[in-house]
Amino acid sequence: MRLQGQVAIVTGASRGIGRAVAELFAAEGARVAVVYRGNREAAEQVVTAIAQRGGIAKAYQVDVADFAAVKNCVEQVLADWGQVDILVNNAGMIQDGLFLQMEPEAWYRVIQTNLHGTFHFSRAVVEAMFRRRRGRIINISSVAAERANRGQTNYAASKGAINAFTRALAVELASRNITVNAIAPGFIETDMTQAVRNIAGEQIQKAIPMRRLGKPEDVAKVALFLASEDSAYITGQVITVDGGLSLGGIGS
């Protein structure tokens, strides 16, 4: 039990990577706040699945884009469990489109959820971590921040900003035993990547040196490492989890 006695907030935890992180953290002894925006049923399923394995979790509905709501949510977690040790900023979205046609709304929405959502939750928990002189902030970024895909200017900008934010915040909080790191997943089998996988599944698989898509659990295990004591001396880093995708390696 590597997270015994700790409290973790995981955003976007009703499915995909967030769900895998929530379940793994709970299995390692953490009490987990399962934060979701729209799908109450899915979030409750995660809570039930965790409870059935003897873990502790609770669902909290909030739109990460709304700072006032995020603050309320964190206050509620603190009221319920008295502390926050780990924050996983996972909630994210894509709204792909060629830049020539991109409506400002598509830009704003993606930045608002991915980047501002990360800011909102980090800002809301930091004082509690600061006072206790311990904390782990883990931001879910993407290989798309560094490796450009067509149609993802908004998404790439949001994730690149998350990487920069991760480093800048890490420097500010290091002396207080709060580490801030990011994970940059490649192609992971989730609802978010389903549309792309449907269109270009085989092509993607060929581009990945390990010849398989990632599973949410592949990312969750790295998140566990970053949340645990094992990573105590690591901060401000972006760890790529992509089966070698970002290495290139064209040729047979």
Add this chain to the structure above:
Amino acid sequence: MPSKQEIYDKVVATLVDSLNVDPEEIRPDATLQGDLGAESIDFLDIVFRLERGFGIKIPRGELFPESIFQGDPEYVQDGKVTAKGIELLRQKLPFADIDTFAQDPQVNKISDLFTVEMICRYLEQKLQAEEATAQSAS
């Protein structure tokens, strides 16, 4: 209201915790940055701890105001604080030893105003004011 000595002892304990220094290093005239090695985030930490320790609310910027002069030439010229700047300091930091600073008002020495003694004087004034408000209310 706690005595001067009680306030001082509590401030020392706060600084020992917050800055990870030995109690022997802390003297009334020790400067937080120069002598005790405080960084910007430590000032915030000290404020949190004082609030909790003394059961008071310290508005942000009241005890440790940030960038008082904003580089305004009215207040700072050639690395020295002007007479107008000194007046502003007296206003913003009524509990600091501005008279000593005014004898050689180099702007890069402003951090020396923030001493252990200064925190104690601030708390004495703050606690007195709170007591006065409580009495007039009852």
